[in-house]
Amino acid sequence: MFRKYPEMKTLFKLIPSDKKGRKWDATSGEILPETAPLHFLPLEDLVFTEKIDGTNMGIRISDGVVTHIQKREHICSREDNSDMFYFEVGDEISRKIENKGIEQLKDVIIYGELCGPKIQKGGNYFEDRKFIVFDIFDVNTDRFFTWDAVTHFANELELDSVPEVTYDKPDLKVENVKEFILAQKSVYNKEFGAEGVVIRHRKDTLPHRRWMAKIRKKDFK
Missing domain, CATH: 3.30.470.30 (DNA ligase/mRNA capping enzyme)
Structure with a gap:
């Protein structure tokens, strides 16, 4: 049985970028319906892990x-x-x-x-x-x-x-997430900028439409 891992949506909607050489940008902070629940849950119910590039x-x-x-x-x-x-x-x-x-x-x-x-x-x-x-x-x-x-x-x-990381901001507003992501270093190598984070509900077990999202450095830069 081949079961492809569910496609992971982004924390914010990616919109066309007006910056040369960039295809998408997330700084509008527009919330996607698929990942909206994460924005309204207590932060203590969420797990933040480093997004690994592999x-x-x-x-x-x-x-x-x-x-x-x-x-x-x-x-x-x-x-x-x-x-x-x-x-x-x-x-x-x-x-x-x-x-x-x-x-x-x-x-x-x-x-x-x-x-x-x-x-x-x-x-x-x-x-x-x-x-x-x-x-x-x-x-x-x-x-x-x-x-x-x-x-x-x-x-x-x-x-x-995948290593958990401490999210030290009060909420998931786009300006806070952006500041956190751009400063993030890899848990495995402090000289190397992390690719981003994955956010999930700690107790989520759903096979589809998971309470889970990714956000990457390149979504902001």
Whole structure:
């Protein structure tokens, strides 16, 4: 079963930019209907995580065994040498699930970013390639795990989950978000500007129309 990760909307509507060389801009602060709930929820109910610049990857586990590895748009092949590292990551995860007897992960899709040298700008994060978990989908219940469950099971698997960041502004008004984003540095490398943030409701499990949004530096600059 190939299940593409839901398309993530932006926190603000992107409008055509009047600046040369820029296609879009978010500084109007217009709220999108799809992500509007985030603007009206208490900040303490939201989780802010660094948006990692890597390759989107999903690991399908069925009965504790890797049935396929997927990128954003297609399933990888074990016969393709360029995909070999994806399967090394997936097989290691399935071994840990089996060895630790983690029943909750026997039928899931574990989504994450593969980053490191030669993967997007991932060489700015680590010297070696690494898989960083950002979500887990329960195939049996047709729901995503809550954020706290994602971090718990990533820890059980001895994997990083995308790092939480402290949002130090009083609200999600566009001027506050812009100031925060433009000053943001990567948790993994303080010399490297973070790509942006992902904002989600801590207890959201919906398979569609999720209470989740992204906002990137390049949406403002």
